[in-house]
Amino acid sequence: xxxxxxxxxxxxxxxxxxxxxxxxxxxxxxxxxxxxxxxxxxxxxxxxxxxxxxxxxxxxxxxxxxxxxxxxxxxxxxxxxxxxxxxxxxxxxxxxxxxxxxxxxxxxxxxxxxxxxxxxxxxxxxxxxxxxxxxxxxxxxxxxxxxxxxxxxxxxxxxxxxxxxxxxxxxxxxxxxxxxxxxxxxxxxxxxxxxxxxxxxxxxxxxxxxxxxxxxxxxxxxxxxxxxxxxxxxxxxxxxxxxxxxxxxxxxxxxxxxxxxxxxxxxxxxxxxxxxxxxxxxxxxxxxxxxxxxxxxxxxxxxxxxxxxxxxxxxxxxxxxxxxxxxxxxxxxxxxxxxxxxxxxxxxxxxxxxxxxxxxxxxxxxxxxxxxxxxxxxxxxxxxxxxxxxxxxxxxxxxxxxxxxxxxxxxxxxxxxxxxxxxxxxxxxxxxxxxxxxxxxx
Numbered sequence: 001x002x003x004x005x006x007x008x009x010x011x012x013x014x015x016x017x018x019x020x021x022x023x024x025x026x027x028x029x030x031x032x033x034x035x036x037x038x039x040x041x042x043x044x045x046x047x048x049x050x051x052x053x054x055x056x057x058x059x060x061x062x063x064x065x066x067x068x069x070x071x072x073x074x075x076x077x078x079x080x081x082x083x084x085x086x087x088x089x090x091x092x093x094x095x096x097x098x099x100x101x102x103x104x105x106x107x108x109x110x111x112x113x114x115x116x117x118x119x120x121x122x123x124x125x126x127x128x129x130x131x132x133x134x135x136x137x138x139x140x141x142x143x144x145x146x147x148x149x150x151x152x153x154x155x156x157x158x159x160x161x162x163x164x165x166x167x168x169x170x171x172x173x174x175x176x177x178x179x180x181x182x183x184x185x186x187x188x189x190x191x192x193x194x195x196x197x198x199x200x201x202x203x204x205x206x207x208x209x210x211x212x213x214x215x216x217x218x219x220x221x222x223x224x225x226x227x228x229x230x231x232x233x234x235x236x237x238x239x240x241x242x243x244x245x246x247x248x249x250x251x252x253x254x255x256x257x258x259x260x261x262x263x264x265x266x267x268x269x270x271x272x273x274x275x276x277x278x279x280x281x282x283x284x285x286x287x288x289x290x291x292x293x294x295x296x297x298x299x300x301x302x303x304x305x306x307x308x309x310x311x312x313x314x315x316x317x318x319x320x321x322x323x324x325x326x327x328x329x330x331x332x333x334x335x336x337x338x339x340x341x342x343x344x345x346x347x348x349x350x351x352x353x354x355x356x357x358x359x360x361x362x363x364x365x366x367x368x369x370x371x372x373x374x375x376x377x378x379x380x381x382x383x384x385x386x387x388x389x390x391x392x393x394x395x396x397x398x399x400x401x402x403x404x405x406x407x408x409x410x411x412x413x414x415x416x417x418x419x420x421x422x423x424x425x426x427x428x429x430x431x432x433x434x435x436x437x438x439x440x441x442x
Contacts, residue, residue, distance in 0.1 A: 012042045020050035027063075028056045037066055049078035053087060064091065073102035076111075081128045082235060085114035122206045123199035125239060126220045126229035129153045132160040133186055135169050140182040142172065157216040157232065161190045166226040168194045168219050196221045199228060204243050207236045208334050246412065247328060283423035287430050295434040304374065305437050308367055308384050309430060315359050315388065316395035316429035317422045323348045323399030328413050331403060345400050352396025353389065360388030383440050387433030394432060395425040 015023060023043065030036045040048060040063050052060055052075060064072055076084045076099065088096045088111060096115070100108040110128045117123030131149045133142040146156060159177070161170035170190030180189045196219045197206050210218055210233060220229040298305065327344070330336035336344065364385035371377050402424075403413035 008042060015042060020047050021054050024051045024054035028059050033062050045074060046078050049075040053079055053083040057090065069098045070102045073099050077103055077107060081110055081114060082125055084111050089115060089119055117199060120203045121199065122197045122201040122220050122231060125203050125235045126231050128229045130160060130230045131156050132162045132227060135161050135163055135187045137186050139177055139180045139184050139186060142177060142186050160219050160227055161186055162227055168196055168227050170194060203239045206231055207239045210236045243332065247332060280423045283427055287427050290431055295438060298434055298438045304371055304380055308363060309433065311363055312388050312391050312433050313426050313429045316391040317425045319352055319355055319392050320395035320399035320425040321422060323396045324403050327400050327403040331407055331413050341404060345397060348396045348400040349393060352393040356389040356392030359392065360385040363388055379440055383437040387436045390432045390436060391429035394428055398425060
């Protein structure tokens with residue numbers, strides 16, 4: 001008999017006082033799948049459905065694997081349509097249709113329509129639950145509509161005012177309704193202009209719309225400008241977190257966002273990071289090839305050049321990474337317009353020049369003091385100074401341009417801010433430094 005958590009009734013009563021998010025966190029921390037299943041089985045239907053939408057993907061997959069299609073369908077019915085669509089989209093491809101078949105046809109059709117939209121679009125994250133009132137309605141009639149819709153739409157932030165063609169003509173905040181006279185027309189108290197988003201708009205752009213206009217909710221319209229759903233601020237918070245995670249993982253050169261540091265095997269960790277590490281090694285080998293085949297005579301004549309090579313490489317790599325990170329952030333926030341690209345590149349180049357000159361003077365002075373009395377010390381120090389200036393300035397330009405190129409090619413610009421820019425700047429910094437030293441020797 002299972003006694004690890006006490007009697008079932010005691011555990012059930014204890015869990016009833018917890019928020020679903022806290023229960024989801026608790027289940028994620030349980031190492032035994034058997035215990036996790038038993039605790040999940042003690043939850044009410046409403047709580048269990050909420051927990052499924054909040055728990056980690058790995059734990060969720062374990063839990064739904066032991067549920068029948070009918071049991072899972074009953075839990076999905078308790079969720080908002082956007083959360084229901086996300087849950088079904090995460091199921092194995094062959095199971096989602098069988099779960100939908102166990103649900104009421106009208107709800108299954110709504111969720112099925114959401115699944116037809118790309119998951120990272122406005123249509124993929126919207127809810128089909130909303131409250132709309134006709135523009136000819138009175139305040140009293142609008143309040144009646146809201147009350148009747150309460151069971152289906154428990155959280156009403158704004159009411160959408162629509163015409164006979166279901167096009168949104170105004171937004172009606174609840175505060176306007178409360179303060180208006182019962183016989184007043186909603187057309188007189190609604191707010192304009194209406195800001196809406198098309199179903200195909202990418203989710204990061206939807207997030208920027210809510211952020212820009214300080215909205216709690218925004219209507220979603222189809223290609224004929226008809227109201228089909230809404231995106232709420234809680235959906236946008238998830239989007240912002242998801243997009244930020246994608247950028248962070250891309251900058252780090254990690255292929256997946258699903259690495260669990262506490263549980264995943266070494267082989268999975270290696271697999272997720274292997275490609276970028278190998279790319280860095282290959283570019284490093286190019287650096288070695290350039291040094292051994294092109295600049296070997298330079299090193300033979302002035303061996304001390306090698307001592308300052310890591311300093312120049314590290315400085316150029318750091319500045320290049322800073323520039324690329326700033327550009328990626330600006331692209332993500334929508335604050336970088338294509339009209340300002342050249343001025344951004346110019347400013348970053350100037351910043352790199354100043355940083356390179358400052359660091360170059362410090363490094364050149366250090367090289368002179370460290371190797372005072374060594375033949376050709378002035379030549380070495382001057383090579384360090386010029387090499388640092390050129391390498392750092394070039395790295396700033398490359399770090400700025402790379403994310404913009406990726407963005408124009410419809411690729412994630414954050415990819416350019418990670419190992420790629422670092423390895424490329426290593427190659428570039430090394431080559432430029434040694435070219436300068438060789439020219440000085442000549």
